[in-house]
Amino acid sequence: MGDTDLSVDIVSSLTSALAESNDLLAALYSLTQAAPQPGESIGAFWALRISEIVPARYVELSYKEEIFSYGNASESFLKVEEPGDDFTIVRSSDEIAGGDSIVVAMPRSSANYLAIELDNHCSTSIANLVRSVANYVDAALATADTRELEVTNKQLSRDIEMAATITDSLIPKTTPTLPGWNLTAKLQPARIASGDFYTFSVTDRSVIAAIGDVSGKGIPAAVAATVIVSTFSRLAASSHGEALSELTQALNSATSKFMNQAAVFSTLCLIKGDHDKIEIVNCGHSPVMVKTDTWSVIDAHCPPLGVLDDLHPEPQEFKYEELNALLVASDGLVEQTNRTGEQLGYEAFYDLVINSSSGEAGSMIDSVCGYLQEFAEGRPQDDDRTLVVLEKES
Amino acid sequence: MPIHVSNERSPVVSAAGRFDAYSVSDISNQLSSLLDEGIVDIWVDLSETDFIDSTALADLVRFMKRARAAGGELTLWKPSDAVRVILELTSLDLAFSISSNGAIPGVTDSDRRS
Structure with missing residues (x-):
């Protein structure tokens, strides 16, 4: 006392x-x-x-x-x-x-x-x-x-832990099984709760992944992430037959009022895989990278959710046979600082991904996170980190 | 540090240095005061901004919406390379009004003070 x-x-x-x-x-x-x-x-x-x-x-x-x-x-x-x-x-x-x-x-x-x-x-x-x-x-x-x-x-701590538990419960503990592919995902909150999120909607026709990052940190960002994930789950369940741009617009419309009131926005990368192709819509999210013969960066197709009333992004398509890997990360990885305050930066991150992709399928996340830990030189994590990787099995 | 240049025609709010969760309230208070006073055409000088994070961007989005709802505009003026990269990566450059060249209407260099 x-x-x-x-x-x-x-x-x-x-x-x-x-x-x-x-x-x-x-x-x-x-x-x-x-x-x-x-x-x-x-x-x-x-x-x-x-x-x-x-x-x-x-x-x-x-x-x-x-x-x-x-x-x-x-x-x-x-x-x-x-x-x-x-x-x-x-x-x-x-x-x-x-x-x-x-x-x-x-x-x-x-x-x-x-x-x-x-x-x-x-x-x-x-x-x-x-x-x-x-x-x-x-x-x-x-x-x-x-x-x-x-x-x-103590009451406040309990409330925060409860909010963190609720938001954490919406992040899937396993990833969908995709024959011929290895799908791995990892989310590391910087604080007790995360504004980063990823989730999957699965039917027998297709799989839709949503990976995003709400502006800000902590409980307010985590609550916004919870709203987006639950809204995505509801909308995606009935939209597997529709174009990915329509799901994007529906999600933006359904969440923008809330985000306006909460003074936040959310980057979002939607990936839809059906029987012969993968479609990607990138709403202000970075970095998003694909490997065909070589690695390349997928630029944003439109601003994040909650910024404009209307979003009409044109999805980018890849046939399965031309795609070897796909990586979606949050900026928390790129903006990690080391002991001298220097950020990792985008160019270094792209190099890291390219160098980490030569191992066995499924090993890339551990490789990237391991390097980032070395780079940070013991500095605490600056921001939430999310990494979702899809790799073709050899 | 943030500075505010008074100019009745085109008020300029400057965000020099780091514009992030720790400094955002200074800029927000200035933008909020201007909009509360009915001044709806505002310029945000980002030419000397070393770093901008998502909290600061979200605040700029919020005030952009408030200005537009009131019939005005919040214009980002001469974003530095560090800011421009983030605006392009997030495609927020498609949402904001951005001026990369020229002078702000009604503002001379001597009006801009640090």
Whole structure:
């Protein structure tokens, strides 16, 4: 709990002070109440009640007179003496009621005071009692504040973990089986939740893959990714017979209002494989690369989702026989920095892909990620990373 | 650091250096204030922007939409090479109004201060 714990010193000081004030019963009761446990504010309440000390407040400085208020709200108390650095003797403005009191500032707040009425004159033991109760109440309330903050933080952490679990559950744990091909995918969030996503829609006619990257990071991006993935799943299920550009436009229309409100956009690469060809639509996503005889980059066909009202991209087609591999990555791989702050960059990433593609089918993701780890030289991951690779089996 | 050049005809908001999640709120506040005042034709000077990330781009998209909905335009002025590459990679150059040459109407070099 740290600095705000009710320390043994504070509790024993309170108990001694109560004992010195000749209230042994109160001292014993205070000791039982003062143990550090949930309910510190209740302990503080009892400490005040037993000692007959009341909260007070500083009202104003008027004509060089300092005025305090406590107890009966209509009664005010004027400062008459300041015998110690941390306590003040005040006298009631009601001359009939008379009576002096002692007022002590609370340690943590100059605006809050404690006060107790004096029977005759200020005794050292009464001053010690008020000072001790002030310390006790202050520590008890600080402990309660800290506990409340801890509870709030735990609830917040639980909510974030729950949101991350929900978004993570939408990312498939396995990839579809495609005869003659090896399909692998990996997503590494930079934080607890990811704005990157990939998913697949499979029917007996075709497979549609969606790989995207929502702008920004963390929970807001992850929530937007969740909306896009679930909307894609719903729309794709009924659109396998339609052109990929129509699915793109339908997805943009269905999600752009939400993205507008959330002030985000999402890059997206849709890949549709049917019996004889693969179609690719690239909405602002990079890098996207295909290998026919050699590797080449697929430029974006249109801006990301959520930017324009209408998207009419022209899909790029490849026959299976001419295609050897396809790679879709997120910019988190390209923009990874090393210890000197230098980014990997697109050219280096393209070279990395070309050099990593000579191994066995299925080994490319591990090869690319392994190199990236070496490049980062221990620097933490800057952004979410997604890599989806389709390789022809030899 | 971001600067704002007051010019009644064509206000320019400049995003020099890194324009990313950490600096985006400065630019956003300026763009938001201008649009709140009813100034809907705004120029964003990206000529000295070293780096732009997706959070900053998303904010520019947001204000581009607000300006267009109000009958105006948010124009990106002379994007640096670093910005231009990102705009082309994402095809956002198809969505934004971009001016790579010439002066901003009503703005002289002496109006632009750092």
